[in-house]
Amino acid sequence: MATVERTAYPRFPKVLASRDPQVCYTPMPDELEWARRSTRGERPRLGLLVLLKVFQQMHHFPALDSIPVAVVEHVRTVANIGPVVQFGYDTQTSLTLFRH
Known part of the structure; x- marks a missing residue:
């Protein structure tokens, strides 16, 4: 039987290997x-890049709260986005998530 990470809708492993973010994301x-x-700012840029890299690896868009912090922080570092910028979207007032 295939592992959860290799199914039609894979999920993130419970423990992300330390080299996975560098290699895959x-x-x-x-x-x-x-x-x-x-994008028009650092927050949407961080969101777009995280969604892009996650989609490239998983071939679907997972729930935002299921994306490991290690992936977000790795993308943040590579994209040179400061730690003050939060990852996420304000779905109440903005359609940015759906455009991305």
Whole structure:
């Protein structure tokens, strides 16, 4: 039987290996430039990059609260986005999540 990580709708493993974020979730320079041109601020840029890299690995969009903090922090570091910027979307007043 296949592991949960290898099914049709994979989930994140309970423990993320320390090298997984570097290997699987590092945005390429052209992706960083595309996200910079496509967003109007650091919070949407962080969200867009995290969703892009997660989709590339999992082939679907998981719930935002299921994305490991290690993945978000790795993307934040590579994209040079400060720690003050929160990951997430305000779905009550903005449609940004649905555009991304």
